[in-house]
Amino acid sequence: MKITKVEPIVLRVPEITEPVDGNEDDLLVRIETDEGFEGIGEIDGPPLALSPFIRTVQPGTWWRGFEDILVGENPLEIERIWEKMHRYSYLYGMGGLIRTVISGLDTALWDLAGKYYKQPVYRLLGAAGRRASGVVTPYASIFPFGPTEDDVIANCKRWVTSRGYIAAKFHNHPIGTDDKKALKFVKRARDELGEDVALMLDAAFHFETPEAISFARSIEPLNIYFLESPLHPDNLNGYAKLSQSTTVQIASGEELTMRPQFEALIDRGKVDIIQPDVIWVGGPTEWKRIARMAHSKGVLCIPHCYRSNINLAANLHSSASVPNSPYVESPISTSPLCKDLTNEKFEPGRDGRIQLSDRPGLGVTLNKKIIDKYWVDVSDFRYRDNPKRRSRATST
Ligand SMILES: [Mg+2]
Numbered sequence: 006m007k008i009t010k011v012e013p014i015v016l017r018v019p020e021i022t023e024p025v026d027g028n029e030d031d032l033l034v035r036i037e038t039d040e041g042f043e044g045i046g047e048i049d050g051p052p053l054a055l056s057p058f059i060r061t062v063q064p065g066t067w068w069r070g071f072e073d074i075l076v077g078e079n080p081l082e083i084e085r086i087w088e089k090m091h092r093y094s095y096l097y098g099m100g101g102l103i104r105t106v107i108s109g110l111d112t113a114l115w116d117l118a119g120k121y122y123k124q125p126v127y128r129l130l131g132a133a134g135r136r137a138s139g140v141v142t143p144y145a146s147i148f149p150f151g152p153t154e155d156d157v158i159a160n161c162k163r164w165v166t167s168r169g170y171i172a173a174k175f176h177n178h179p180i181g182t183d184d185k186k187a188l189k190f191v192k193r194a195r196d197e198l199g200e201d202v203a204l205m206l207d208a209a210f211h212f213e214t215p216e217a218i219s220f221a222r223s224i225e226p227l228n229i230y231f232l233e234s235p236l237h238p239d240n241l242n243g244y245a246k247l248s249q250s251t252t253v254q255i256a257s258g259e260e261l262t263m264r265p266q267f268e269a270l271i272d273r274g275k276v277d278i279i280q281p282d283v284i285w286v287g288g289p290t291e292w293k294r295i296a297r298m299a300h301s302k303g304v305l306c307i308p309h310c311y312r313s314n315i316n317l318a319a320n321l322h323s324s325a326s327v328p329n330s331p332y333v334e335s336p337i338s339t340s341p342l343c344k345d346l347t348n349e350k351f352e353p354g355r356d357g358r359i360q361l362s363d364r365p366g367l368g369v370t371l372n373k374k375i376i377d378k379y380w381v382d383v384s385d386f387r388y389r390d391n392p393k394r395r396s397r398a399t400s401t
Pocket residue numbers: 207233234259309
């Protein structure tokens with residue numbers, strides 16, 4: 006079997022509604038083969054900036070377009086292809102946005118392999134999840150929607166009770182903006198949601214180290230599962246001081262894309278939880294290496310996720326493949342490019358957990374109505390010969 010085509014699919018919602026949470030556009034990638042097997046993946050980054058990296062013709066010996074790298078390869082040789090993608094793209098920039106392109110392609114390869122072997126991805130990845138086979142726990146990631154704090158808590162309550170989540174996270178406003186308000190808000194959320202819901206807080210890099218220590222200590226009595234990103238990701242010494250000064254678990258790393266960065270966050274920053282996103286760090290292949298590295302150091306791995314159900318499926322399957330991933334972030338977005346992009350939904354069951362199905366690959370199919378409605382043609386970014394240059398070239 007050989008890869009014959011790598012197709013970027015750009016989607017955009019023209020009418021943007023509040024809150025703006027990053028799901029206003031999207032870049033998917035489809036890998037096709039000569040035997041009819043296909044895989045789908047998602048790339049998290051600006052679609053117009055990143056899709057040319059897939060389709061560009063080979064511009065140099067050591068940097069190539071991703072379609073050029075993949076076509077002709079056997080899609081089942083995933084780790085070999087991963088190394089090849091890394092080798093021929095590192096001069097575009099190590100990690101960062103290029104790593105998100107590799108992530109989407111690697112995800113699509115795992116989806117395709119699952120369809121070929123007729124197995125769900127988590128099983129191909131080893132199915133070493135901490136619960137029963139294929140069982141994962143999502144947490145509702147409540148983006149600050151609603152004009153007042155009352156609305157935010159009411160919305161969260163609605164999601165938790167009507168959709169059956171047993172864990173929820175609040176973002177900034179007021180977390181990470183006003184500590185006194187935040188403390189009041191968290192106390193109220195704890196009262197209204199009850200002791201049985203695991204509560205998490207995302208401070209979005211709001212603090213300097215001493216303030217983070219004092220805020221973390223102030224929330225200790227409220228039984229918070231983790232405090233996320235209180236400090237800038239580069240502030241490793243600050244993370245170490247903070248982690249050693251509070252009983253609250255400290256989580257960080259959603260924006261990191263490289264394994265050595267996570268290793269530094271653990272070894273120097275002493276965090277309790279890292280948050281790699283499968284579609285940022287290099288797909289399930291590299292995510293699993295990072296999670297295993299964390300496991301060997303006694304650190305939990307709870308993936309970040311704020312794109313569509315394809316992103317979510319990739320994270321759920323990966324989380325279900327390692328023993329140190331107790332939760333997966335589940336975005337609460339109102340954009341049609343989030344929950345409606347696939348025909349399948351990933352909502353918690355009665356016990357608050359998701360049992361992944363036996364459907365092969367990621368177990369998702371694209372919602373054709375949504376794709377047709379929001380698809381944008383960006384096929385015109387190829388080099389065009391300058392006619393003047395051409396006539397000069399042909400006249401000599
Ligand atoms: Mg976050």
